[in-house]
Amino acid sequence: MAEERTLKEYATPSTGESQAIIVYSAVEGNNFEIKPALCNLVQQNQFYGSPTKDLNLHISTFFRLGGTLKANQEAVRLHLFPFSLRDRPSAWFQSLEVGSITSWDQMRQAFLARFFPPSNTAKGRDQITRFN
Numbered sequence: 001m002a003e004e005r006t007l008k009e010y011a012t013p014s015t016g017e018s019q020a021i022i023v024y025s026a027v028e029g030n031n032f033e034i035k036p037a038l039c040n041l042v043q044q045n046q047f048y049g050s051p052t053k054d055l056n057l058h059i060s061t062f063f064r065l066g067g068t069l070k071a072n073q074e075a076v077r078l079h080l081f082p083f084s085l086r087d088r089p090s091a092w093f094q095s096l097e098v099g100s101i102t103s104w105d106q107m108r109q110a111f112l113a114r115f116f117p118p119s120n121t122a123k124g125r126d127q128i129t130r131f132n
Contacts, residue, residue: 021093022101024079027072034069034079041065042083047115049088055116058084059108077104081111089115 042065047058062077062084069076078101085093092114101107 021096022078023099027075042080046086048086074104
């Protein structure tokens with residue numbers, strides 16, 4: 001259950017450490033490291049919430065970049081995915097409940113549910129059936 005806060009507490013910047021939205025599982029080996037160059041590549045291909053941006057292409061590109069590291073794929077994806085978001089999607093990610101994401105599948109499903117809702121599929125089907 002969420003801790004109750006006063007209006008003043010919401011308006012005052014927090015001085016405590018932020019809580020993790022993603023619960024990271026243990027990784028194989030003790031040398032898990034994501035190189036800054038990979039973070040930069042992911043940030044160069046950020047999703048910013050444009051309705052014309054292809055979500056499947058974003059995830060495919062993200063998989064291709066994250067796939068350059070062979071070990072600990074689940075951990076790599078979970079650590080890197082927040083870097084692939086900008087503007088409204090980044091704000092959405094930050095609004096998720098602390099500890100609510102525990103796997104890559106859960107992260108992917110939450111992302112697609114938010115930015116590619118079923119209404120988009122219905123809209124696309126409607127456009128195809130009305131094609132002249």
